[in-house]
Amino acid sequence: MLNISNNQLNKKIDLADFKSGKKIMNIKYYKYFNRFLLAAAIILLIVLFLPWTQNITSQGTVTTLKPNQRPQHIQSQIPGRIEEWYVQEGDEVKKGDTILRISEVKSDYFDDRLMERTNDQIQAKSSSVTAYSGKVDALNRQISALRNEQKLKLEQTRNKLLQSRLKVKSDSIDLEAAKTNLKIAETQFNRIQTLQEEGLKAVKDVEEKRLKLQETQAKFISQENKYLASKNEVINAQLELSRTNAVFTDKISKAQSDMYTAQSSGFDTEAQVKKLENAYSNYKKRNSLLYVTAPQDGFINKVLTGGIGVTFKEGEQLVGIMPSQYDLAVETFVRPIDLPLLHIGEKVRVQFDGWPAIVFSGWPNVSYGTYGAKVVAIERFISSNGKYRVLLAPDNTEYNWPEAIRVGSGAKTIALLEDVPIWFELWRQINSFPPNYYQPEDSKTVLKKDK
Template sequence: MASLGGGLDRGGERALVTRGVGLEAIAIEQGSALSKLPCWENVKLSGSMFTASRAILTILLVFLIILEFVPWTQTIQATGKVSAYTPYDRPQKIESRITGRVKAWHIYEGVQVKKGDLVGELEDYDPTYMAPEILPLFEQRKEALEKTRQAALGRADQLNRRIGEMRKLVQAAVPSAEARVVEADNRVREAQQKVEQLKIDVDTAQLNVDRHRQLVRDGLVSQRELELTIQTEIGTKAGLQAAQANLLAAEQARSALNFGRDQITADVNQKLIDAIASRDAAVAEAAKATEQLAEIEYKQQGVQQRIEAAKLYAPMDGTVVRMARVGINETVKQGDNLVTISPLASDPAIEMFADGLDAPLLKPGRKVKILFFGVPAIPLPAWPGLMAGTRSGVIKVVDQIDDGKGNFRFWVVPDPEDPQPWPDQSQVRQGTNVLGWVIMNRVPLWYELWRRFNFFPPDYSEREPSIFEMFAPRSAGQGIK
């Protein structure tokens, strides 16, 4: 090895350390000699690796800058189909209301129809309604029952008049009989009073006879006066017997009058009861005829409705978009879909479904960006203002229950603040699939990645950000007020 004082070693190469005075004179050569060391060859980076490492560091730095400063608008993605918010403006299906065979078609697919137009006719298979003269038969039965009802009502009216007259007769006959009975009662009372008076007279005459007999024995009166007194007593007793006979006759007459009064009342009442029963029977007959008439009317209306059900009418103005593959004389069952009509003018709306995780954020009035299938558009949900070709809408209503699969339905209608209307119905028909993004808050990209990694729901924003706000990111805790 070369000494510290030499400039060259034994191999003739330049020394690594030059000779000097003290430690300050020692210097390390950085030249070609260093590159020729074996360890240097092992750790030396190639030019391509050095360039790649710088590129990776640059990309990583740019990525970190993007994560921190690039804004991201949170959205809730949903799918759905174009429909109509008003049920009347949705496609209507004409179903067969009876089981029968096709008699005739009056329309074809693509034709315009008006509400109430006859589109087809069916023939009923039910034997109850197949009789050709069934409606005239119902009319004949109705006429016969109507005559029976009118006759019964006529009899009831006549009996009502008769009952009224009989009641008047009762009101007149009963007071008359009562008056005769009262008169007989008066005669009986008079006879009773006369009998009582004569009984007193008999007792008085008996006392006079006894007194005169005592006076005759005492010699105070003559025998002639006694005889006259006895004669008076006998006459008084005879008068009493006559009065008692008159009383008995008066009582018998009164009993006869009472019986006659009761007989008259019973006869008149019986006739009145018979008349009332006959009237009630006539009324019952009329009621039965009325019931049968109502039943016939019900059956007739059922037949008419059944006949009318065999005719297919357009429920609205619209276009025939689909017809069943059923030809003339082919059988259809009740409930079979025969014709589908799409309305001409509709209230456009979109029926959309979102996952249950996002359901709490779905509320009426929130903005929605819509991409219609078949309409050229640029879907950039992170920057709604740059989504060319999309349309704006607002949530109209959200269902309070799920669809049975954990998804929630909500309706989206055109945004009245958006100057660009939705595509015409001729371009976007009912049933067209759509993609929708419910606009939420604007946050940095790193926050959005962190939120999705943790399965957190989006933040809510009260309004859609402007173009300037999209590229002026705010902190994750801030929202658009």
């Protein structure tokens, strides 16, 4: 009843006496419902205070831990034409096994005897180097002989110059003696002539003294001429010394010029030999590249350039190979706002596509079908998708990852953070707050030691 009127019929009439009233008033289901609601409220209140592990969920893919274990494409270092295939897709190959054979497409390498002809050129040029070396040795011997001859010739010319100078000195002494004799003869002639004029000497005596004076004058003139000839010989000896030095210098310079020319030609030929040897090595290496081999043990995934007679450029991808030995890992991407919460060695749960799992992200111990992992690398620069790449490796303290997992399959990752009450997590999610910032236990221990 609504009890709108002051005349309350429920107090005057007992509804339990009626048939319909008996059916309604005697049922006590609402009491059980109230008890259920009370129990649910109590359980919900208790659940709100249960611990909840904050986490960061993201999507990732299965990859390998090391770069050399990841799928790769085999390329050719030179352009070529496919001649023969030795494998097919799905085959297992060992390191060094031949995958395909190619042929040259450049006209510079069409000659089948290219290496042989290049080797012949190397031998010829090497012989030229030997010949130039012999010519240089011969010119060195010639220069040595010319210098020895120059030394002897100069010594001879110097001796001749010394003899001429000594002869000049001797002739100058003789000239002084002739000059003295001339003075004496003139004095005697004048004296005898004076005495003859006084009548003390005969004319004959005067004639004798005049004759002796003329002889003395003739000797003086002859000695003076001899002295001038000796001085001329000194000048000639000096000219001979200078000429000899100039002649041999010219001969030696010409021989040295020929030697330097031969050395230059030898060096140039030697450089050509080195260039040909380099070309020979390149040809030899290029011939080995006509067979494309497997860089490591693995399986042929997919042939990217098939057929026979197909031409390709250098660096073009020919076939894909998956290494047979690899360590699995998971690469996942996290938002920049969550990046400070991740650290090296952080525990992460991984759910692989295709493996059934029951996941309670906040209660990892209750989850089923997830596998343990840990953070081994965090990207230092943001990726093109606006997130940071994180690399996860298997956690050796837990169950091994499934062996049937293939590289490239999908995975869902759950990074485990701090434990908080459920009510706090609900409040954080409603307000769109990030997870709590925290430091791992190892970092806290290090900080305490520093203090």
